Amino acid sequence: MANVRLVQGNEACALGALKAGAYNFFGYPITPSTEIAEHMAEMMPKCGARFVQMEDEIASIGAVIGAAATGRKAFTATSGPGFSLMQEAIGFAAIDEVPCVVVDVQRMGPCTGLPTLSAQGDIQQARFGSHGDHAIIALAPSSVMETYYMTIQCFNLAEKYRTPVILLLDEEIGHLRERFDVDPDEEVEIINRKQPTCAPEDYLPYENTEDDVPAMAYWGKGYRYHMTGLTHNQKGYYSSVLPEVDAFNRRLTRKIEGHIDEFWESEDFFVDDCDYLFIAYGSVARTAQEAMEELRAEGIKVGLLRPKTIWPINEAKIKKACEGKKAVIVPELNLGQYAREIERVIGKPVEKVTRVDSELVLVEECVDKVKEVLK
Template identity: 55%
Template sequence: MRASVGLMQGNEACARGAIVAGCRFYAGYPITPSSEIAEELARLLPQVGGKFIQMEDEIGAMGACIGASLGGVKSMTATSGPGFSLKQENLGYAIYTEVPCVVVNVMRGGPSTGLPTSPAQSDVMQARWGTHGDHPMIALAPASVREVHDCTIRAFNLAERLRTPVILLYDEVIGHMREKVELTDPSQVAIVERPKPTCPPEVYLPYKAGEDDVPPFVRFGEGYRYHVTGLAHDERGFPTQNPRVVEAHQRRLHRKVERHRDEIAAYETFMLEDAEVAVFAYGITARSARAAVRTARSEGLRAGLLRPISLWPFLDLEVGKLAQQVKAIVVAEMNLGQMIYEVERAAQGRARVAAYQKASGEPIHPEEILAALQEVR
């Protein structure tokens, strides 16, 4: 395959990115507005010797993904709001048992069945805290068709590298929008494989991590017989209630993601160098924000944009720095207040944090963000 140029939909770019990343298993359940990912992978996966299965429900799809990943195959599932809710328990299982996989949530309006064909950005906190218990989380939020493709590959690379699920979050507009995209030559894309043990089976401990807090992984059936359980477990993988072992394991799981924060962190800045007011926006909203910043500049307002591409772990440092520089940050999002609390926390009162929120099922327009910027100038 060579670099290719074409008109492509976000969901299609996701499927193509998955193939490039080495995904060879997909389990899913039909749901708007993510179904095109499943449809595309049903077609593409067998072409490359991979497998696709439409499961009986969302819960089973998440389970099948984890099972296939333990079999050593890079695995993915995709869904939207209601389905994302159903996947939460098994998502937590994958985090706790450190099974790499990629979960795509194409966000639509909620709660409940909500607005199946309209965009929203109201699952960003669910992505962080949807499954029960303490857990780290990695989530990426692309803002263009091309970026969906690249973030899908990145999501796989991070999942494999850190042995944890990675969530790809984008709204319905990004999922269904068609854009001209130029895709990188797949042979030029760096692909990461999960860390393998160097020790013989007799001494292998499936949950003993090295210095980077990531335990080496070996697929089932290779002579390294071990146990995987969602119960609190020790380094051997066996259930334990030993308070010290349980706490140490919990802390390592968190540390594993925290210490690789710089590897995960991704963002784009636009006209931020001399900005006195800034927009914090992700996904489709960031594209409106970019237009708003440009217009504001033409009107003499020194505005800029911070667009997080990685939503979790949160970009504390970057937002903290921004808060020192600007006098106000407008957090524009298609929900009634989710990431704004994180921005407020990171800003620590050093800049005014203002909200522009919309929950109507319509994207936020540039003029709306422009007005919000003018208000805080």
């Protein structure tokens, strides 16, 4: 009880970032993510960390990448319009394998849309927003407590796989206040990037290692290397040598998607014991869970698979979960961005419950959809 207080999702994100060891925040405040910047601005100077309000989102992500290259844990927080502006540089972080975290508190789009209101419209953008082939990791929390732990996990995954990681909050969770019961001194696992053990002259910053993740020296520690947005060889210099280019591009995707079983997480309810399966994430998963409980109380066998890891998609897991179900129902705050991915994976249509009017999907909408399919 001692630690129980009412905390907002965005504040939990800020607290999680500090717990993970975030040393730098560079950002340009934007609704509905602004509270993250506000909390970082207040807390970071008190722990000797650095908060900088940048001139825009492009500068923000650029500074994040620079700080992260020196070995600091760095992140930014934004929403739709800012997330769009950051896409090119997220590609830079991907090709140069710079660990960093981008928090996107999704709001209604496209464009300026409805700044204060909720949506889950950036699901596909989080995966494919930046050009070229590379994998990405994106996580989506469903509660304030989970936002705290998931933010820590984002930093850990970024460090472990040398990749930008996206925390996909939605406005509902970012602005939701609920019970928060975390001991600030609790011990949590903190992962730091692998360091080179070789002599500086032997260091290959983009080495094709067995685990697909090369060691990353901190800038300024004597391991000199070249960092470029151009496709590069293991030393970091521009390369258009076919086998090198091929090996590099394949490794960028393989280092994440080839290791999916090491980090992919979901919360499953009656997935093996149901006829109708909801697949839902973020705020909407709470609606789906309540609908599931209502329907099960009526004797209708309903389950819920809640991917905590939105990207990459765990094809084997989704396929197995959907096998033999009478229907798969995907409720979300967009016109079917994740449903489309589920359909691709399972090779057949799913039932959609979509809302793009800024209100959260209602429990009765999910209940009605199952009853409609039942007939």
